[in-house]
Amino acid sequence: MAATTVNKTAHAFDKGRHEALLNRRFFYAPAFEIYGGVAGLYDYGPPGSSLQANIISEWRKHFIVEENMLELDTTIMTPSSVFETSGHVARFADWMVKDVKTGDVLRADHLVKNVLEAPLAGDKEARGLAAIPSPAEEKKKKKKGAAKATVVQLPDEVMKEYEIVLAQLDNYSGEDLGDLCKKHDIRNPDTDNEVGEPQLFNLMFASSIGPTGQHTGYLRPETAQGHFLNFSRLLEFNNGRIPFASAQIGRSFRNEISPRAGLLRVREFNMAEIEHYVDPEDKKHERFNEMRDVKLVLLDRHVQEAGQTTTMNITVGEAVDKGIIANETLGYFVARIYQFLVKIGINPERLRFRQHMSNEMAHYATDCWDAEIQNSTGWTECVGCADRAAYDLSVHSNKTGHALVVRQAFKEPIVTEKEVPEWNKKNLGKTYKQDAGVIQKTVEALDQHQLTNLKGQLAQGKAVITSSDGKEFELTPEVLTIELKTIKQSIREYTPNVIEPSFGLGRILYTLLEHSFWSREQDVERGVLSLPPLVAPTKVLIVPLSAREEFDPLVKEVYSKFRKAGIFSRVDDSNTSIGKRYARNDELGTPFGVTLDFASVQNRTMTLRERDTMDQRIGAIDEVIAVVTDLVNGNTNWEEACQRLPAYDGVQAVE
Numbered sequence: 001m002a003a004t005t006v007n008k009t010a011h012a013f014d015k016g017r018h019e020a021l022l023n024r025r026f027f028y029a030p031a032f033e034i035y036g037g038v039a040g041l042y043d044y045g046p047p048g049s050s051l052q053a054n055i056i057s058e059w060r061k062h063f064i065v066e067e068n069m070l071e072l073d074t075t076i077m078t079p080s081s082v083f084e085t086s087g088h089v090a091r092f093a094d095w096m097v098k099d100v101k102t103g104d105v106l107r108a109d110h111l112v113k114n115v116l117e118a119p120l121a122g123d124k125e126a127r128g129l130a131a132i133p134s135p136a137e138e139k140k141k142k143k144k145g146a147a148k149a150t151v152v153q154l155p156d157e158v159m160k161e162y163e164i165v166l167a168q169l170d171n172y173s174g175e176d177l178g179d180l181c182k183k184h185d186i187r188n189p190d191t192d193n194e195v196g197e198p199q200l201f202n203l204m205f206a207s208s209i210g211p212t213g214q215h216t217g218y219l220r221p222e223t224a225q226g227h228f229l230n231f232s233r234l235l236e237f238n239n240g241r242i243p244f245a246s247a248q249i250g251r252s253f254r255n256e257i258s259p260r261a262g263l264l265r266v267r268e269f270n271m272a273e274i275e276h277y278v279d280p281e282d283k284k285h286e287r288f289n290e291m292r293d294v295k296l297v298l299l300d301r302h303v304q305e306a307g308q309t310t311t312m313n314i315t316v317g318e319a320v321d322k323g324i325i326a327n328e329t330l331g332y333f334v335a336r337i338y339q340f341l342v343k344i345g346i347n348p349e350r351l352r353f354r355q356h357m358s359n360e361m362a363h364y365a366t367d368c369w370d371a372e373i374q375n376s377t378g379w380t381e382c383v384g385c386a387d388r389a390a391y392d393l394s395v396h397s398n399k400t401g402h403a404l405v406v407r408q409a410f411k412e413p414i415v416t417e418k419e420v421p422e423w424n425k426k427n428l429g430k431t432y433k434q435d436a437g438v439i440q441k442t443v444e445a446l447d448q449h450q451l452t453n454l455k456g457q458l459a460q461g462k463a464v465i466t467s468s469d470g471k472e473f474e475l476t477p478e479v480l481t482i483e484l485k486t487i488k489q490s491i492r493e494y495t496p497n498v499i500e501p502s503f504g505l506g507r508i509l510y511t512l513l514e515h516s517f518w519s520r521e522q523d524v525e526r527g528v529l530s531l532p533p534l535v536a537p538t539k540v541l542i543v544p545l546s547a548r549e550e551f552d553p554l555v556k557e558v559y560s561k562f563r564k565a566g567i568f569s570r571v572d573d574s575n576t577s578i579g580k581r582y583a584r585n586d587e588l589g590t591p592f593g594v595t596l597d598f599a600s601v602q603n604r605t606m607t608l609r610e611r612d613t614m615d616q617r618i619g620a621i622d623e624v625i626a627v628v629t630d631l632v633n634g635n636t637n638w639e640e641a642c643q644r645l646p647a648y649d650g651v652q653a654v655e
C-alpha cells in the first residue's frame with residue numbers, strides 16, 4: 001500500500017488558533033507573566049527550548065562543522081569604548097514618534113507601514129496584522145478603549161502612492177518619516193491622536209561596570225564585536241591563513257521602541273553570527289561552484305528604489321555573474337543560508353532575499369541581502385548577510401593601535417620606488433614641541449601622490465600641511481625632506497574584508513512554527529505542527545495501550561533502544577484515549593508514534609504511526625526502531641519506510 005497524501009491547506013491559516021496552540025503547549029510565553037509581563041520579553045517552555053536547541057544544533061553542523069569555522073563565546077557586557085568606536089553609541093538607533101496627547105511611543109517606520117498597509121490589504125485583524133501585545137498592554141488597551149481600525153476605500157492614485165512609499169520604507173530618513181506622517185495624516189492607531197516629530201532613540205541597554213558607576217557598559221546588541229576584537233588571536237589560531245570564519249551563538253539585547261509582534265520583535269534574543277574574513281582583492285570562494293545552481297528569489301535594490309516589489313527567480317551563479325550579488329563569497333553564503341532555512345522546514349515558496357537600498361545600507365558596506373520569510377505579519381527579515389568591507393577591523397585597529405591585519409609573505413619580494421619622508425628629529429622637536437607627533441602622523445598618512453606634491457612644495461622652501469583636526473603647520477626642508485627610495489617588500493599587509501551572515505534564531509523559530517501549522521481536513525480543531533524530524537522537539541512518542549504491569553519491561557526496552565540509537569523519545573502512559581494522546585503530540589510536532597499493545601507482548605511487534613498522514617505500519621520491534629532511526633536521521637523517507645513495513649489494519653486502529 002502506498003503512503004497516503006494529505007491536504008494541508010484545507011483550512012486557511014488561523015493566527016488565533018495557532019497562538020492558542022503555542023501557548024497551550026508552552027512553546028513560549030510572556031516572561032514574568034504573573035507580574036503582568038514585560039513587552040518584548042519571552043520565556044521558552046520545554047518544546048520551544050528543544051526546538052531552538054535542535055535548530056542551533058543543525059546550524060552548528062551546517063555552518064561551523066561543514067565550513068570548519070572557529071567558534072567563539074564572547075562576553076555580553078561590553079565597555080562603552082568598544083561601541084563608541086564601532087559607531088553603535090552614535091548610530092544604533094531607530095526613529096520614534098510620540099502621541100501628542102498620551103505620550104505613547106511608536107516606532108516611526110512601523111507606524112507608517114501599519115497605517116498605509118491597512119487600506120491596501122483590507123482588514124488588518126483579518127490578516128493577522130494586529131500585534132500580539134503583552135498581557136499588561138492588553139489590559140491598558142482595553143482601559144483606553146482603543147480606536148477600531150477602519151478600512152477606507154481610497155482612490156487608485158493614492159493607493160499607488162502608498163505602494164511606492166511602502167516599497168522604499170527602509171530607505172527613509174527621520175525627516176522623511178516626519179514628512180510622511182504629516183502628508184498622509186498618519187496618527188496613532190490606538191488613540192487617533194496626531195504624532196510629533198521623529199526623534200532618534202538608541203536601542204542599546206546601558207549599564208555600569210564596577211562599583212564606582214564611572215565605567216559605562218552596554219549589553220551587546222549583536223555578537224559581532226566580540227569576533228572582531230579577537231581577530232589577531234583567531235588569525236594566529238588559523239596559522240595566519242585567510243580566508244576563514246569565526247562563528248558565535250549567543251544572546252543579544254535591543255531596547256526596541258514598541259515590541260508588539262511576539263517573537264518577531266523582542267528585547268532579548270539569541271543570534272547566530274558568522275564573520276568570514278576575506279582578502280579584499282580576492283572575494284572568490286573555493287566552494288562557490290557547489291552553490292552555483294541554487295535557485296533563489298531575489299528582490300534587488302533598483303526595483304525597490306523604483307517603488308516596486310517584483311522579484312526575480314535566478315540561480316546564485318547567474319546573480320553573481322551579472323553583478324546583482326556583489327561577489328562570490330557573499331553569493332555563497334546567501335545560497336548556504338537558503339539551504340539551511342529550507343532544511344529546517346521553512347517553506348521555500350515563502351522565502352526571498354531582499355537587497356538593501358543605497359540609503360538603508362551602512363555607508364561602509366559593499367552589498368547586503370536580507371533573507372525575508374513571509375508570515376502572517378508580512379515579509380520579515382530573519383537573516384542579514386552583508387559585505388561589511390574593512391570597516392570594523394579598521395576602526396578598532398585605529399582606535400587601539402593594535403594592528404588587526406593580515407601579513408602575507410610574497411613568493412618573490414616586490415621591488416618598488418617610493419617617496420619616503422625623512423625627518424630631522426632634533427629640529428622637529430625644537431620647532432614644533434608638543435605638535436611634533438601630530439605633524440609626523442599627518443605626513444605619514446599621505447599617499448604617494450600627496451608626498452610628491454609635498455616634495456615639490458619643500459623644494460620651493462616651505463610646505464603647509466593640515467592635520468585631521470584642521471590645524472595648519474608650515475614645514476621647511478630643515479625639518480623634513482622627501483626622498484625617492486628603492487623599497488624591497490617581502491610582506492603584504494592588509495585589513496581583511498568581512499562577510500557577515502547574521503541569524504535571529506527567534507524569528508526563524510517563530511516563522512517555522514507558522515509554516516508548519518495546519519489543521520486536519522475533517523476537523524479545524526485538530527491542529528498539527530509538521531515540524532521536520534530533524535528539528536522536532538521529540539522524535540517518537542511511545543504509547544503503551546494499557547497501564548498493566550506486564551507492559552513495563554517492553555516499554556523500558558523500546559525507550560532504551562531508542563535512546564541508544566540517539567533518538568529522543570517520550571513515553572505517554574497517561575490515562576487518556578490513544579486518539580487524545582496522538583492529538584496532543586500532533587500539536588507538539590512529534591513526527592512518529594509507536595504503539596505497544598497485547599500483541600506486542602506476545603509477538604514482539606509494534607505499530608508505527610506517521611504524524612501527517614496518520615498512516616500506520618506494523619513490524620518487529622527492532623525493525624520498527626531501525627526504520628524510525630533512519631527516518632529521523634534523514635536516511636530514508638516515509639514512502640520508503642512503507643516499503644519496509646506492511647500496513648497495519650488492526651482492530652485497535654488508533655484513529
Ligand SMILES: Nc1ncnc2c1ncn2[C@@H]1O[C@H](COP(=O)(O)OP(=O)(O)OP(=O)(O)O)[C@@H](O)[C@H]1O
Nearest residue numbers: 254256264265266269381382383384502503504507
Ligand atoms: N528585536 C528583535 N527581535 C528578534 N530578532 C531580531 C530583533 N532585531 C534583530 N533581530 C534578528 O537579528 C538579525 C540580524 O540583526 P539586524 O541588525 O540585521 O536586524 P535589523 O535590521 O536591525 O532588524 P529590523 O530592521 O527588523 O529591526 C535579524 O535578521 C533578525 O533575525
